């Protein structure tokens with residue numbers, strides 16, 4: 001199953017517009033393992049890994065627009081990983097740890113990671129005007 005299989009044609013086009021370098025037809029969609037769904041914090045609705053978006057069953061319970069916007073968020077992370085997964089991961093971890101060292105909570109440190117800020121911007125664009 002690919003991410004495109006979860007989308008209508010219009011939704012796929014929207015995501016390609018927002019994240020041009022990541023074709024949802026080339027991204028595998030999988031189920032997030034239970035341990036990751038429990039795991040603190042990122043224990044989220046979805047996780048991106050090179051070539052894959054892992055979705056929690058809860059993601060499918062989202063309103064349609066929020067679901068598509070969540071995929072926009074994850075595809076943005078895949079785009080960020082295109083310039084090097086190790087670089088992405090270390091920048092991600094370092095900015096998180098620096099935030100924690102400054103006394104930020106888990107959620108604050110996580111949300112201040114530049115890759116997360118950018119992914120949230122794209123996610124908001126996918127949600128569109130309310």
Ligand SMILES: [Zn+2]
Pocket residue numbers: 073077115116119
């Ligand atoms: Zn994210």
